[in-house]
Amino acid sequence: MDTCIQKIRELAADLLERGEVEKVIGFAQGTIPMATSPISVGTKQGVDNLVFNSTCGLNLANFASRQKGKIAIIAKGCDCRNIVTHIVENQLQRDQVYIIGVPCNGMVNKFKIAALFEDEITGFAEDGDTLTVSSSSQTKTLKKQEYLRENCLLCTHKNPVLYDVLAGDLVKEQVLENAFPDVDKIEAMDVDGRWQYFKRLTQNCIRCYACRNACPICYCPTCFVDEAGPQWVGKGQNKTDVDTFHFLRAFHCAGRCTDCGACVEACPMGINVRDFTRKLNKDALELFGWEAGLDISKRPPLDAYSPQDPDDFIK
Amino acid sequence: MKFITIDKKDWTKGIDNSRKTYQLFGPVKDENGCKIIKLDTNVLPDMDYHESVLSAKSVLFPQTETILTTSLNESVEDHHIMKRAKNDYTPRAVLGIRPYDAKAIGLVKLNFDTKEYREPYWCDAYEATTFVGLGITRPGPFDFSTSVGCGPFCEEGLDILLADLDDKFLAKVLTPKGEAYAAACGFDTPADDKESQALFDILRKEAEKNIATSVDTGNLKEKNLLDLHEAPFWDDVAFACINCGTCTYVCPTCWCFDIQDEAKLKESARFRNWDTCMSPLFTRHATGHNPRGAKVQRVRQRFMHKLKYFLDKYDQGIMCVGCGRCVKSCPVNIDIRKVAHTMNTYEKKD
Numbered sequence: 001m002d003t004c005i006q007k008i009r010e011l012a013a014d015l016l017e018r019g020e021v022e023k024v025i026g027f028a029q030g031t032i033p034m035a036t037s038p039i040s041v042g043t044k045q046g047v048d049n050l051v052f053n054s055t056c057g058l059n060l061a062n063f064a065s066r067q068k069g070k071i072a073i074i075a076k077g078c079d080c081r082n083i084v085t086h087i088v089e090n091q092l093q094r095d096q097v098y099i100i101g102v103p104c105n106g107m108v109n110k111f112k113i114a115a116l117f118e119d120e121i122t123g124f125a126e127d128g129d130t131l132t133v134s135s136s137s138q139t140k141t142l143k144k145q146e147y148l149r150e151n152c153l154l155c156t157h158k159n160p161v162l163y164d165v166l167a168g169d170l171v172k173e174q175v176l177e178n179a180f181p182d183v184d185k186i187e188a189m190d191v192d193g194r195w196q197y198f199k200r201l202t203q204n205c206i207r208c209y210a211c212r213n214a215c216p217i218c219y220c221p222t223c224f225v226d227e228a229g230p231q232w233v234g235k236g237q238n239k240t241d242v243d244t245f246h247f248l249r250a251f252h253c254a255g256r257c258t259d260c261g262a263c264v265e266a267c268p269m270g271i272n273v274r275d276f277t278r279k280l281n282k283d284a285l286e287l288f289g290w291e292a293g294l295d296i297s298k299r300p301p302l303d304a305y306s307p308q309d310p311d312d313f314i315k
Numbered sequence: 316m317k318f319i320t321i322d323k324k325d326w327t328k329g330i331d332n333s334r335k336t337y338q339l340f341g342p343v344k345d346e347n348g349c350k351i352i353k354l355d356t357n358v359l360p361d362m363d364y365h366e367s368v369l370s371a372k373s374v375l376f377p378q379t380e381t382i383l384t385t386s387l388n389e390s391v392e393d394h395h396i397m398k399r400a401k402n403d404y405t406p407r408a409v410l411g412i413r414p415y416d417a418k419a420i421g422l423v424k425l426n427f428d429t430k431e432y433r434e435p436y437w438c439d440a441y442e443a444t445t446f447v448g449l450g451i452t453r454p455g456p457f458d459f460s461t462s463v464g465c466g467p468f469c470e471e472g473l474d475i476l477l478a479d480l481d482d483k484f485l486a487k488v489l490t491p492k493g494e495a496y497a498a499a500c501g502f503d504t505p506a507d508d509k510e511s512q513a514l515f516d517i518l519r520k521e522a523e524k525n526i527a528t529s530v531d532t533g534n535l536k537e538k539n540l541l542d543l544h545e546a547p548f549w550d551d552v553a554f555a556c557i558n559c560g561t562c563t564y565v566c567p568t569c570w571c572f573d574i575q576d577e578a579k580l581k582e583s584a585r586f587r588n589w590d591t592c593m594s595p596l597f598t599r600h601a602t603g604h605n606p607r608g609a610k611v612q613r614v615r616q617r618f619m620h621k622l623k624y625f626l627d628k629y630d631q632g633i634m635c636v637g638c639g640r641c642v643k644s645c646p647v648n649i650d651i652r653k654v655a656h657t658m659n660t661y662e663k664k665d
Contacts (some may be wrong), residue, residue: 030648031642031650032457032650033456058646062557118365119453120455120457122527204345207560208591210646212559214559214646234577236577268564268646269368
């Protein structure tokens with residue numbers, strides 16, 4: 001993956017020089033270890049600021065929408081799926097965006113790596129499958145495969161599904177025996193156990209809405225929690241209100257979530273926000289044979305009528 | 316001001332003694348990190364923590380706080396008349412607070428306790444609180460507190476400053492409040508003033524050496540406010556921002572709040588909740604007009620407030636204590652050190 005950055009920069013420079021696009025949206029190196037920052041590059045000289053590595057965990061699809069003029073976007077597998085979703089949901093026209101697809105080997109789980117250290121991480125480097133991570137007291141060499149994010153470990157669409165050009169060779173997609181081991185675990189709990197599980201999950205939520213704002217499908221001009229007339233949800237730390245936000249947001253994502261993991265990546269409190277959406281992804285697959293963001297010609301299941309609908313009431 | 320030593324073997328007993336007269340707050344670790352919360356009677360503060368995602372500001376300024384209540388039951392006297400909520404302002408102590416968080420409380424005080432107006436909820440909580448700080452011997456990579464008039468052993472805003480000496484704490488008791496708290500614990504083993512101060516000086520210098528980043532804000536005072544406001548760099552600063560409230564909520568000096576009324580059956584209450592200038596709702600008028608409707612305006616507001624408006628208004632430095640929490644927690648790595656540098660070195664082109 002680290003070798004593709006040269007190709008990305010060449011492609012970006014060429015697109016900008018030819019005037020094919022006005023801006024290239026990608027990632028820049030952050031100011032601290034394991035951090036990257038979305039960036040918009042408008043000049044050929046600026047392309048050297050672009051990076052691509054296993055800490056580019058956010059999803060750039062929302063940065064592509066509502067831009068003026070034609071833009072190019074550096075898109076890994078999940079970003080591409082969300083660009084597809086944006087096109088299907090009329091947030092973006094296909095001809096407005098030039099997709100530089102990047103076959104992805106997964107993003108690292110920053111919380112899991114941080115948990116290995118007593119003190120703060122001061123250095124992070126990757127070379128192929130080897131990560132070198134250091135703090136002021138120690139340095140550890142890690143295998144990237146063992147420290148991938150949970151959604152990346154379960155990803156079956158590492159390769160871009162829609163692109164104009166590829167910045168690297170396609171990678172082998174994994175075939176999973178069970179794509180939802182995490183959901184199975186929660187489903188196996190009794191009602192009380194499940195309730196306790198979700199209660200615990202939201203106990204540290206500070207309602208900063210980083211999960212929602214990082215989410216590529218949370219683009220509503222006014223989110224239901226921000227609506228003031230009528231006000232649907234209380235705004236304080238009342239447990240019911242906090243949970244209502246998470247549960248309702250998850251339902252809004254049904255059949256649309258690509259499990260890109262941006263919500264988990266963004267949460268400052270370390271909440272595994274995906275736990276709210278995963279069951280809905282499983283339902284979408286089992287009931288409708290649907291995975292979001294694979295095909296711009298198909299309508300999402302909750303947006304279409306089908307006589308084959310598994311529910312009786314619709315027939 | 317005096318010095319005492321506290322043998323760690325006596326620590327638990329002393330802290331438990333103080334529970335008779337103080338509610339205690341302190342750092343507690345869970346699987347998601349460390350937070351500074353009210354301690355249950357069987358919980359001790361974690362004095363070995365390195366950093367907490369959230370600051371200690373919630374001890375005085377909870378994320379949600381009931382400020383007024385009333386009854387909607389018309390048979391009750393004074394129904395529909397909002398009265399101050401009966402909050403608990405008995406003595407409390409926050410243990411293990413970081414020096415930058417204590418300094419931050421002093422900055423917040425400039426806003427809540429002014430000549431013209433005393434904000435009763437925050438001020439009453441402030442007056443009830445004793446701040447027992449713990450010097451930072453190993454500053455983290457995000458700490459730039461020495462650049463902004465603070466530091467790992469800064470005493471501002473503290474009643475007691477502790478230094479961790481492995482088997483004991485050396486305590487510098489700074490105020491009468493601190494003396495009262497030490498007495499409530501039964502900590503009274505005096506230490507030699509001169510030697511103790513020398514030791515604190517060594518620890519401070521050692522810790523300050525380990526602060527790896529600095530930021531120069533020395534030119535900000537002289538910069539023209541409107542020049543900075545109109546500067547061309549804000550679009551680039553704001554591009555990555557997703558407008559979540561993380562930076563403002565983790566910040567020890569961000570004090571903005573929103574007022575909400577809620578009613579349940581016949582009981583009604585007015586709450587205040589932390590608010591964030593990153594949210595479009597923060598400034599949206601009832602008419603629908605929003606003077607800070609665009610993301611770039613909101614991002615600019617946050618940095619201008621911290622690094623320029625506050626400085627100009629109070630002349631007490633910038634509204635940042637260099638804890639680095641926003642740097643670490645920002646999902647898109649917008650780094651206040653970088654923005655401060657950009658503002659500090661900006662020259663308007665004619």
